[in-house]
Amino acid sequence: xxxxxxxxxxxxxxxxxxxxxxxxxxxxxxxxxxxxxxxxxxxxxxxxxxxxxxxxxxxxxxxxxxxxxxxxxxxxxxxxxxxxxxxxxxxxxxxxxxxxxxxxxxxxxxxxxxxxxxxxxxxxxxxxxxxxxxxxxxxxxxxxxxxxxxxxxxxxxxxxxxxxxxxxxxxxxxxxxxxxxxxxxxxxxxxxxxxxxxxxxxxxxxxxxxxxxxxxxxxxxxxxxxxxxxxxxxxxxxxxxxxxxxxxxxxxxxxxxxxxxxxxxxxxxxxxxxxxxxxxxxxxxxxxxxxxxxxxxxxxxxxxxxxxxxxxxxxxxxxxxxxxxxxxxxxxxxxxxxxxxxxxxxxxxxxxxxxxxxxxxxxxxxxxxxxxxxxxxxxxxxxxxxxxxxxxxxxxxxxxxxxxxxxxxxx
Ligand SMILES: *Cc1c(COP(=O)(O)O)cnc(C)c1O
Numbered sequence: 001x002x003x004x005x006x007x008x009x010x011x012x013x014x015x016x017x018x019x020x021x022x023x024x025x026x027x028x029x030x031x032x033x034x035x036x037x038x039x040x041x042x043x044x045x046x047x048x049x050x051x052x053x054x055x056x057x058x059x060x061x062x063x064x065x066x067x068x069x070x071x072x073x074x075x076x077x078x079x080x081x082x083x084x085x086x087x088x089x090x091x092x093x094x095x096x097x098x099x100x101x102x103x104x105x106x107x108x109x110x111x112x113x114x115x116x117x118x119x120x121x122x123x124x125x126x127x128x129x130x131x132x133x134x135x136x137x138x139x140x141x142x143x144x145x146x147x148x149x150x151x152x153x154x155x156x157x158x159x160x161x162x163x164x165x166x167x168x169x170x171x172x173x174x175x176x177x178x179x180x181x182x183x184x185x186x187x188x189x190x191x192x193x194x195x196x197x198x199x200x201x202x203x204x205x206x207x208x209x210x211x212x213x214x215x216x217x218x219x220x221x222x223x224x225x226x227x228x229x230x231x232x233x234x235x236x237x238x239x240x241x242x243x244x245x246x247x248x249x250x251x252x253x254x255x256x257x258x259x260x261x262x263x264x265x266x267x268x269x270x271x272x273x274x275x276x277x278x279x280x281x282x283x284x285x286x287x288x289x290x291x292x293x294x295x296x297x298x299x300x301x302x303x304x305x306x307x308x309x310x311x312x313x314x315x316x317x318x319x320x321x322x323x324x325x326x327x328x329x330x331x332x333x334x335x336x337x338x339x340x341x342x343x344x345x346x347x348x349x350x351x352x353x354x355x356x357x358x359x360x361x362x363x364x365x366x367x368x369x370x371x372x373x374x375x376x377x378x379x380x381x382x383x384x385x386x387x388x389x390x391x392x393x394x395x396x397x398x399x400x401x402x403x404x405x406x407x408x409x410x411x
Contacts, residue, residue, distance in 0.1 A: 007380040019376045032361045035339045035372025038225030047288035085207035097232040104215035106247035108163040108192040115162035121150040161191045169199035169337030173329030180211040203338035226286035250275035304375035306333040315387040323394040339372040352404035359386045363411045
């Protein structure tokens, strides 16, 4: 049986242990929600302060040139590109995940005008499904969003499908798709692929070019710690740069934005996937947050993610048996992302009780308690302590109060 001392020892041996100091984390809090809102890296506040006081306050409009505000979405795109195996010049930051998904979905459909089906899986994140539904309703007759069980995706890839649109790591179960295999099968049938990396970027190794992916979108406020509402990113394979025609375009994607041309002429690069002016203060916060990633060994990061998740699963299953908890998703670490969910009777109230005891995770309907492990700042001792508190909450029914049962707006 693993003891707390074993965990202290594992933390002492952890090659990433020093990264924790680079984040602002309240004392005594165990934060297992970096998959929903990553912790605040030191340095972000100073950088945002500078861009408010000096750049905006003093340099005003000249900051677009002087502080390179205009180029930031592309320069930050390069930093993210390294984390997702995107090569150079293929990633740009801006807008939201949902909006970026609309852009790449329309660009992909435009490349397959004789096909009318988007294939996805039933567990995909609702906003991804809604974006597709909204678009298909607009396009009208004959279009279809075909949702199949995650394990049936591969067998469902057939000639009629225009686009295979999937999320790599399932937000509930943590199950990963086989990106390489599904992308290859899609191409063999003439379908294009869109991968949502929201729960992957910064958590698990991704190799977009190696998998020959056509389009990808992803999130920067989860494992990349860009802050609440931080902009999304878009990846487009270079073979689509010259002729991709997203339906949502704007002056930032024009070949010469400051020519103020009345007719849209697309930039011959990833820049065409930009739309309009970005939320600069969020963009500069993200830029500062990504500083942490410049020298990081991504394989070490993944090794620690798997170790944290594995320890958590083992401890929950040995300390919290008898309370009806059941692991969601596959058991093999290589087939999972960096969060772990258990279905749990009264899961909502259990999570509220945990939060009251300073262990922050979240709840996902209908019955999942979910814990995200950010290898940069979560420790093995955090995992041990959190499971001790969880087992106490279950054993003493600390969750069983009207307060903990009443649902808040955000779960
Ligand atoms: C977090 C997440 C989103 C959120 O999209 P926003 O447009 O940023 O609100 C979308 N898709 C997936 C798969 C996510 O995990």
